[in-house]
Amino acid sequence: MNYLAHALLAEPYPHSLIGNIAGDLVKGPLTKHRLHPRVADGVRRHRQVDVLTDSHSAYRDLKLLFSDGKRRYAGLVLDVLFDHYLVRHWQQFSAWERDAFLEGTYRVLREHPLLLPEALAQVAKRWTDADWLRVYETREGVAAVMERLSRRLSRPVDLVALLEVADSHDAELTAGFLEVFTDVQRTMSYQ
Numbered sequence: 001m002n003y004l005a006h007a008l009l010a011e012p013y014p015h016s017l018i019g020n021i022a023g024d025l026v027k028g029p030l031t032k033h034r035l036h037p038r039v040a041d042g043v044r045r046h047r048q049v050d051v052l053t054d055s056h057s058a059y060r061d062l063k064l065l066f067s068d069g070k071r072r073y074a075g076l077v078l079d080v081l082f083d084h085y086l087v088r089h090w091q092q093f094s095a096w097e098r099d100a101f102l103e104g105t106y107r108v109l110r111e112h113p114l115l116l117p118e119a120l121a122q123v124a125k126r127w128t129d130a131d132w133l134r135v136y137e138t139r140e141g142v143a144a145v146m147e148r149l150s151r152r153l154s155r156p157v158d159l160v161a162l163l164e165v166a167d168s169h170d171a172e173l174t175a176g177f178l179e180v181f182t183d184v185q186r187t188m189s190y191q
Contacts, residue, residue, distance in 0.1 A: 018117075
């Protein structure tokens with residue numbers, strides 16, 4: 001799951017939303033970060049979602065769609081694609097109108113700067129000004145995310161080229177996403 005999915009899976013209060021969005025930016029043990037305890041709970045929730053997703057049998061099966069040499073990057077690609085599929089199936093997973101949800105998410109980030117972990121505080125204004133969660137609506141937006149991720153890897157890898165898997169296996173990826181997200185959302189709603 002990527003940022004949009006983590007935002008949707010957050011508990012319905014600002015601390016949880018912030019922690020869930022910041023989850024990938026807060027590295028290592030939470031004790032080394034100065035986080036509000038409820039923001040830390042959100043980061044832990046983010047990490048729990050990642051564990052549930054990564055261990056799901058349908059998610060592991062989707063990774064097999066990638067060739068052996070590129071399978072190590074399948075998780076990155078799937079995480080971004082899952083946000084794209086979430087946009088496509090938004091009404092199935094949320095009672096919120098998506099535009100209202102996005103605006104509410106941006107408002108939380110703008111109105112609670114003192115709760116933002118340092119790494120999120122450094123990018124939050126740029127992200128909200130750019131309407132960054134809307135990028136998952138289009139394949140071009142997904143490709144742009146992949147391009148940015150490619151530049152951050154220690155070895156050069158063309159993640160955009162791996163989107164060919166999505167082009168040729170859309171039905172399997174959609175079905176896998178629907179299974180994984182349904183199960184993760186159900187599990188997290190009981191937390």
